Amino acid sequence: MLHRICSYFQVDARILLQPVQEITNNEAGILNDPAIAAYLGGALRSVSEEEFPSGFYRFARRSFLDEDMFVRGLIYVFRSGKGTFLKGFEAKDAMRQQGLPTDPATREFRGAVMPQEDGIAALVSRRGATTTSFNFLARIPSFENNFWVGYVTRTVRENVAGRRVERLVYEYLGKNMAQVLPAARSAGFCAESDLLAYQRNLLKPSESFI
Structure with a gap:
């Protein structure tokens, strides 16, 4: 009977059987x-539109696999x-260099965005x-308050070929297709000389990342 009542009203039966403070949401992840909620629970705080607005972003960083090359791409942030969350696609050439398929499903990556004291963080991975x-x-x-600068690290062993951390630049494009489409067409590997001036200035290619 209790199950039928709770199903009808679409409520959790524990509300009737347990003190409120003892009820936990298993879907929270x-x-x-409880073992770490007081330490990492703040990461579950919502990221506001003012902190990191939804829409398209153009990004640039040095390649992990070839330090003479850079990667440009496009990501989409959504709520x-x-x-x-964010989603985007790995460059086809980067996938080929790793011996991976280049179909869209394999290239797609997604991530969860979390608030930090002085910015935002994101954990990003490909499907599976x-x-x-x-x-x-x-x-x-x-001028337009539309740039974010930081770094990206990949979780690989020290003796694996390639670099493990690089500077990263995001430029917010919103939903301006006049900027989004050219950014999408230019996605992939490029030389330092192909970077936009502001990307070179912020990535500091001649300076080691510390």
Whole structure:
């Protein structure tokens, strides 16, 4: 009977059987587990539109696999429920260099965006992958207040070929297709000379990342 009542009103039966403070939401995930909620639970705070608006972003960084090359791309930030997420596609050439398929489903990556004291962080991975990349970005002063600068790391062993951390630049394009479409067409590997002037200035190719 209790089950039928709760099903009809679409409420959790524990509301009637347990004190409110003892009820936990199993759907909240590992970050809300009582063992660490007081330490990492803040990562579940919503990221506001003012902090990191929804829409398209153009990004640039040095290649992990070839330090003479750079990667440009496009990501899309969106909201779902109380969460902030991003999605995009790996460059085809980068996938080929790793011996991976280049179809859209394999190239697609998605990530969860979390608030930080002085910016935002994102954990990003491809579908079914067992490795992730960690991104940290902080907004910097600019004319249109539309740039974020930080770094990206990949979770690989020290002796694996390639670099493990690089500077990262995001430029907010919103939904301006006049900017989004050219950014999409230019996605992939490029030389330092192909970077836009502001990308070179912020990525500091001649300076080691510390």
